[in-house]
Amino acid sequence: MAIVGMNHFTVLSDDLDRTKAFYMGLLGLTEGPRPNFSFPGAWLYCGEQAVLHIIAGRPLPSDPQGVLDHMAFSAKDLQGTARILKSHGIDYELRKLDRPNVWQLFCYDPSGARVELDFDGSEPAP
Secondary structure, X not given: OOOOOOOOEEEEEOOHHHXXXXXXXXXXXXXXXXXXXXXXXXXXXXXXXXXXXXXXXXXXXXXXXXXOOOEEEEOOOHHHHHHHHHHOOOOOEEEEEXXXXXXXXXXXXXXXXXXXXXXXXXXXXX
């Protein structure tokens, strides 16, 4: 098999600072090294892995989701995450799956990309 793992997602942004604030300030990613590209952007990390690349300065497509339905991240602290999103006026949809035992929280980033956060099903509901 050619694929051995997931490397990263790339999102376009019409407001780099707001997009970084969403993924870093609300969801806990950290900004890290990025090549010296000729366009603005940021690489956001989970631990040592750059998992999200943000490109700014390009027009957004008319449908912000394009052909990508959503990106999903494994997460912890469902109650705390829901509280932070709510305090920032970010609506979310929450689903509980029995198999696997997981909570799925869906929301949208500032540019309209759909984000899924998956929490262990044993965590208490918000």
